[in-house]
Amino acid sequence: MARSAPDGPHAPNLFSTHPFAGFGPSRFHCDGVPGGSHQIKSRSAKRLWKEVRTVAPKSPGVYGMIDAKGRIIYVGKAKNLRARLMSYFRENSRHPKAGKIIENTRTLVWEFAADELAALLRELELIRRFRPRYNVLGMPGRERYRYLCLGRGPVAYAYVTREPTGKELACYGPFVGRERLDIAARRLNDYFHLRDCSSKQRMIFAEDQSLFDDNRAAACLRYELGMCLGPCAAFTTRREYRRAVGSIRKFLDGDDESLITSLKGDMVEAAKALQFEKAGALRDKLVDVEWLHQRLSLLRTSREQNALVYRLIGHDGRPVWYLLNRGQIWAAVWEPACDDSRRRTRELLEVVAQTIPRVGRTCVDSVLLVSAWFRKRPDEHASVRTAEAVLAELQLPSG
Numbered sequence: 001m002a003r004s005a006p007d008g009p010h011a012p013n014l015f016s017t018h019p020f021a022g023f024g025p026s027r028f029h030c031d032g033v034p035g036g037s038h039q040i041k042s043r044s045a046k047r048l049w050k051e052v053r054t055v056a057p058k059s060p061g062v063y064g065m066i067d068a069k070g071r072i073i074y075v076g077k078a079k080n081l082r083a084r085l086m087s088y089f090r091e092n093s094r095h096p097k098a099g100k101i102i103e104n105t106r107t108l109v110w111e112f113a114a115d116e117l118a119a120l121l122r123e124l125e126l127i128r129r130f131r132p133r134y135n136v137l138g139m140p141g142r143e144r145y146r147y148l149c150l151g152r153g154p155v156a157y158a159y160v161t162r163e164p165t166g167k168e169l170a171c172y173g174p175f176v177g178r179e180r181l182d183i184a185a186r187r188l189n190d191y192f193h194l195r196d197c198s199s200k201q202r203m204i205f206a207e208d209q210s211l212f213d214d215n216r217a218a219a220c221l222r223y224e225l226g227m228c229l230g231p232c233a234a235f236t237t238r239r240e241y242r243r244a245v246g247s248i249r250k251f252l253d254g255d256d257e258s259l260i261t262s263l264k265g266d267m268v269e270a271a272k273a274l275q276f277e278k279a280g281a282l283r284d285k286l287v288d289v290e291w292l293h294q295r296l297s298l299l300r301t302s303r304e305q306n307a308l309v310y311r312l313i314g315h316d317g318r319p320v321w322y323l324l325n326r327g328q329i330w331a332a333v334w335e336p337a338c339d340d341s342r343r344r345t346r347e348l349l350e351v352v353a354q355t356i357p358r359v360g361r362t363c364v365d366s367v368l369l370v371s372a373w374f375r376k377r378p379d380e381h382a383s384v385r386t387a388e389a390v391l392a393e394l395q396l397p398s399g
Helices: 047-057 081-087 096-103 116-130 179-192 206-211 238-252 258-272 274-306 337-356 363-377 378-383 387-394
Strands: 037-039 061-066 072-078 107-112 145-151 159-163 170-176 308-313 319-327 330-335 383-388
Touching: 037 047, 047 081, 047 096, 047 107, 061 081, 061 116, 072 081, 072 116, 116 330, 116 363, 145 179, 145 238, 159 179, 170 238, 170 274, 179 238, 179 258, 258 274, 274 363, 308 378, 308 387, 319 337, 330 337, 330 363, 330 387, 337 387, 363 378, 378 383, 383 387
Parallel strands: none
Antiparallel strands: 037 107, 061 072, 061 107, 145 159, 145 170, 308 319, 308 383, 319 330
């Protein structure tokens, strides 16, 4: 539930309104400054196309589109800058959004990256910094992030909020995207039989029943459908309800995966019984719950994972070391080749390893990016080593 300041110098505004003056420094360039870059200007899309075809490199990097007022309106990344930029000028095959971007572009600027991962990281860094209009349209900053909480009164349940109050029983996140998180919260409330009604609804437990009429009815159909314990109508005790809240918390904390196991088992049994509609409904529930489970695992990793070093061969064949901490990449350095570079790398790695970052809104995309990189390239795990092992190798001989 850690909070952090808005990203970039222009975060209070939806879009950047400042004239573009260069991409600026980066944590993901091995020397801390941008690599080689190039810029072309023209009011004519045809002229821009000719320049791109002539001078754009076939190497990884990031690019930016700048409008007539000097504002950066889009940032992208590419494994092959020339091929990616040329695609913007193919009227018959490009996406409509690409056509709008190029129509408003008067300057194209690109910057080299050591490899595809560096380009991905730099793209995310620049989107945070400049908030280009065509990158963040429809996803305005803080509204992209939500938290899944347990709480709201003595009769707790799972709900989604943008701003936790600190009074929750538990808080998980942040997450990207509201709609899917809302669905997951509803699935959890249904499975663990927790209420999801208005906080204005009066709650009455079984031990309080003698104080009220005996013929109370549940306030909604969820009790009749077996999706709620019925704390609004004295159909459950406080102890029983607390036990259900404890069960959902164990799942969210990663201590109990019986929910996923149960849904998978029920889905298989329904399919064997040729109850395909039921099996399909269970599959949908499983997809939503597994999505939440995976993201919770990523957030736990970002809090608990020790510092790591990932070795990646760059576009030009030179090895790059990416320094990771709590699921994020914090810096990139060329693989040390002399005593001086080993000393500098050791000092930087020690700082990274000793830093305990706050896991807030600004890191979510970074954690997801790194996780997706290794998920798509499982063989790359062999190139990851612990910071402790690397530091031991970087120790210079005494004397």
